[in-house]
Structure formats: C-alpha cells, structure tokens
Amino acid sequence: MLVLSRKKDETLMIGDDIEITIIEIEDGKVKIGIEAPKTIKVNRKEIFDKIKDENNSSLQSTEKLKELKKFIK
Amino acid sequence: MIIETEVLGNIEYQSEDIITFEDGLYGFGGMKEFIIIQYPFEGLPFHYLQSIEDNRLSFVITSPFLFVDNYEFNIDDEVLKSMEIEKPEDMDIYSIAVIPDDLEKTTVNLRGPVIININKKLAKQYIVEEDYPYKYQIFSKGKTEVVEV
Numbered sequence: 272m273l274v275l276s277r278k279k280d281e282t283l284m285i286g287d288d289i290e291i292t293i294i295e296i297e298d299g300k301v302k303i304g305i306e307a308p309k310t311i312k313v314n315r316k317e318i319f320d321k322i323k324d325e326n327n328s329s330l331q332s333t334e335k336l337k338e339l340k341k342f343i344k
Numbered sequence: 345m346i347i348e349t350e351v352l353g354n355i356e357y358q359s360e361d362i363i364t365f366e367d368g369l370y371g372f373g374g375m376k377e378f379i380i381i382q383y384p385f386e387g388l389p390f391h392y393l394q395s396i397e398d399n400r401l402s403f404v405i406t407s408p409f410l411f412v413d414n415y416e417f418n419i420d421d422e423v424l425k426s427m428e429i430e431k432p433e434d435m436d437i438y439s440i441a442v443i444p445d446d447l448e449k450t451t452v453n454l455r456g457p458v459i460i461n462i463n464k465k466l467a468k469q470y471i472v473e474e475d476y477p478y479k480y481q482i483f484s485k486g487k488t489e490v491v492e493v
Contacts, residue, residue, distance in 0.1 A: 309422060309426065310366070310367070312367055312370075314471060318455075318471060319370060321455070321478045322370040322371075322453065322455065322456040322469070322471060322478065323370045323371030324478075325440050325442055325451075325453040325456065325478050325479070326369050326370055326371050326372065326403065326440055326453075326456075326469075327371060328442040328444075329403040329404050329405075329440045329441060329442050330400075330401065330402065330403060331442075332404045332441060332442050332443035332444075333350075333351045333392060333402045333403075333404055334351060335443040335444075335445075335447065336351075336383060336388070336390055336392075336404055336443065338443075338447055339388065339390065339443060339447055339450065340387075340388055341447075
C-alpha cells in the first residue's frame with residue numbers, strides 16, 4: 272500500500288485521469304473529493320465488498336438451483 | 345454459437361442474445377459479455393446470468409419484484425444516459441441470488457441490482473443509494489408459494 276500524507280485542499284493524482292482532493296478534515300472524518308472518468312466506479316469499500324461477496328456466493332449457487340424446485344409451487 | 349456451461353451443458357445462443365456489461369459485475373470487472381439462460385424447469389423464476397467469456401462464471405438471478413413489495417430505487421441520470429435508457433419499459437431488473445445449503449435461507453441482493461436495457465442489450469450492476477439489504481431472505485416462514493409469471 273502506498274501511503275502519502277496530504278493536508279486539507281491538497282490533491283493526489285492516480286494515473287492521468289483520477290484526482291483525489293482532501294476537502295475537509297474534522298472529527299476524525301475526512302471529506303474526500305474525487306474527479307474521475309464516468310467509467311471508473313467509485314464506492315465505499317465496505318459496500319463494494321458486500322456486493323462482491325454476494326456475487327461470489329451466487330456462483331456457488333448455480334448447482335443448487337434445481338433443488339429449489341421443491342420450495343416453489 | 346455455443347457455450348459449454350458447467351451446470352446446464354452446451355447452450356446455443358445468437359449474437360442478439362449477448363448482453364454487454366461495460367463495467368462487468370462487481371469483483372468480475374474483466375468479464376463483459378453475458379447471456380441469460382432461462383431456467384429449464386417451468387415455474388421456477390430463476391435464471392442464469394452466464395458469461396460467454398468464461399464458462400465457469402454463471403450467476404443465479406431472479407426478478408426481485410416476485411418476492412419484494414415496494415422495491416423502488418433511484419437510478420442516477422448519468423447511468424440512465426450511459427445505458428441509453430429513456431423510459432422504465434426499456435429496462436429489466438434482476439437480483440443476484442444466493443442459495444445456501446439451507447435452501448429456505450435463499451437470499452437476493454437488493455442493494456446491487458442488475459439493470460438491463462432490453463433493446464440495446466446493455467447492462468450494469470448498480471449499487472443503489474437506498475438502504476436495501478444485501479441479503480434479503482425471499483422465503484420467509486409460511487411463504488412458500490410464488491406467483492408464476
């Protein structure tokens with residue numbers, strides 16, 4: 272993991288097109304501004320991980336689909 | 345064209361059947377081209393979202409509206425625009441389903457639905473802002489009937 276320090280209003284560049292700016296620092300919370308192409312998905316990691324986990328679990332589910340039939344009228 | 349699937353054997357499809365996820369699905373961003381395989385048993389409203397680029401990638405999906413009342417969410421204008429969606433009728437919405445060993449505890453992810461532009465064959469897994477659960481149990485006690493579509 273690359274670790275850099277930034278003060279309020281300072282910016283990081285990721286690649287050529289992604290800018291991360293520290294907008295506000297207060298109460299242990301950092302407000303971060305992100306400029307990125309619309310094709311780049313930006314998400315809080317805990318949400319990303321949960322979505323990814325459900326996708327992964329769904330892959331394991333494909334074999335069980337035929338067993339589900341007894342639950343459906 | 346034929347895709348050899350692990351669960352359903354060889355499936356034939358046409359190029360018109362191919363749905364393109366510009367960003368792939370979360371965690372699987374590299375795979376962009378899928379087909380939907382309608383589950384062969386009648387009355388079972390679950391399907392496979394099958395990758396045609398990696399035959400091992402097959403997600404179980406279903407229509408959340410069969411199981412959830414008042415499932416509503418906002419979609420960003422920019423997302424609608426990038427998917428060329430102009431009206432609600434342009435869209436199909438599916439949820440990723442998870443079937444555990446205890447089948448009664450089958451869940452759908454209401455927080456990250458799959459949105460499909462039916463006509464343009466464009467799709468996206470979209471994370472909704474509304475605080476819907478990632479694991480919504482669709483078979484609650486005493487509710488084992490499902491309306492056939």
